[in-house]
Amino acid sequence: MSALTLGNLxxxxxDWVRAHGGYFPPLAQVARLTEELGEIARAANARWGGKTPKPGEAPVDLGTEIGDLLFVLACLANQAGVRLDAAAEEALARTAGRDGSRFRDLGG
Ligand SMILES: [Mg+2]
Structure with a gap:
């Protein structure tokens, strides 16, 4: 089994979405992306912000929510004709160039 890349993901x-009824409209994907981001915020707030789950509420797993966000982001990219690997390479190059000396000692 080969490593999973952004491109083959x-x-x-x-392939999976087309075999299961097709994509939601692009604006619905943006709404889904926002929902998933909210779920990441909820997990991060539980982990670092001190907001504990309500009694009986299942904890939200940060890794699961990041995976969900990536899935929906890939859906939107597919609909827009954007290749994630190329977009990520461009973002890395832009960050290394324009922003190469901006982020120091942020403690993250
Ligand atoms: Mg989710």
């Missing part, structure tokens, strides 16, 4: 998601 995106292709596998495309």
């Amino acid at each position: 995106q292709d596998r998601i495309d």
Whole structure:
């Protein structure tokens, strides 16, 4: 089994979505992306912000929610004709160039 790349993740998601009824409209994908981001915020707040789950409420797993966000992001990229690997390479190059000396000692 080969390593999962952004490119083959995106292709596998495309195959799966097309085999299961197709994509939601792009604006609905943006809404889903926002929902998943909210779930990440909820998990982060439980982990670092001190907001504990309500009694009986299952804890939200940060890794699961990041995976969900990535899935929906790949859906939106597929619909927009954006290749995630190329977009990530461009973002890395932009960060290393323009922002190469901006982020120091942030403690993260
Ligand atoms: Mg989720």
